[in-house]
Amino acid sequence: MKVNKILMILTAIVAFGLLGYVYIWYNKAFSDNLENWNEDYFYVKSESSFQDIKNHLAPYLKNVENFESIAEQRNYTTNVIAGRFKLRNGMTNYDIIQSLRANVPVRVTFNNMERIENLAARIAEQLEQDSLSMMEIFLDEEFLKDNELTKETALTCYLPETYEFYWNVSPLRIRNTLHKEYIRFWNEERRKKAESLNLTPAEVTILASIVQKETAKNDERARVAGVYLNRLKIGMPLQADPTVVYAKKMYTDDFDQVINRVYRKDTEILSPYNTYINIGLPPGPIFMPDKTTIDAVLDAENHDYIYFCASVDRVGYHEFARSLEQHNQNSLKYRRWLDQNGIK
Secondary structure (H helix, E strand, O other): OHHHHHHHHHHHHHHHHHHHHHHHHHHHHHOEOEOOOOOOEEEEOOOOOHHHHHHHHHHHEOOHHHHHHHHHHOOOOOOOOOEEEEOOOOOEHHHHHHHOOOOOOEEEEEOOOOOHHHHHHHHHHHOOOOHHHHHHHHOOHHHHHHOOOOOOOHHHHOOOEEEEEOOOOOHHHHHHHHHHHHHHHOOHHHHHHHHHOOOOHHHHHHHHHHHHHHOOOHHHHHHHHHHHHHHHHOOOOOOOHHHHHHHHHHHHOOOOOOOOOOOHHHHHOOOOOOOOOOOOOOOOOOOOOOHHHHHHHHOOOOOOOOEEEEOOOOOOOEEEEOOHHHHHHHHHHHHHHHHHOOOO
């Protein structure tokens, strides 16, 4: 009897001990521990250690020791994952560790890029990689050679779109994903259309960059493209003001300046991008055009217009002309409107 009684007492002690341990562990794991957290996401760099994470979260943790204890028990201290993670106030230590293992993709967007440098910087703003690393991978000589690109045409390989990446993704994976979209877009049908225009995909994109800078009206871009294609056919300089703006920015090494008006002296700037003094397309795009503008070039209107000028009567649109005489009349009307409105 005594033995049984002793065994019962010992069993009770062990049971109470286990219950106590479970209670303590449960409180450590499932009690609210994150407070005053005002950020949407927590970013863990590729080289971060658990100590770095603990130091960063410490000001927001009610009990740092409990957080570390649960992290150890769940093997997180030696298996830190880099990336972007969703945290919120009121999270338990268990929730925090769970979230720190659930990398949340970033929706990366870009458009309106004038240079490959701008694209690299824009991506670097949204992901872990720095712009220099992005530039190196974008301008990799072997990649450019394999895809029949140059440093000037490298930007044509990337299309404005929304892409999903993990925040800590490598530059190579970024480039490969963007390039896959480029390959998908330039399908056999589009390539045949480009061939019918005697243009390569890169040249189509270069022309599209000019067209989109010339007009913001989607329903006019195919007509503007038709004008430039007519000029290319007869060996006439494109005389596109947006290329002069680009040449001026490049000449002055100031791509942040805003140029609202092109003067005659600007059309004399010595630059391969100045289509007033050079026949044919510039060596690279002056802008990252939308897919719709590229398609507008591929489906350009078949007409006999050679000239066009901004319209005074239809803001945002242009007046098209077949003869230089008619064009000069349209241009004079537009210049007078600029002067009257003090646009320099």
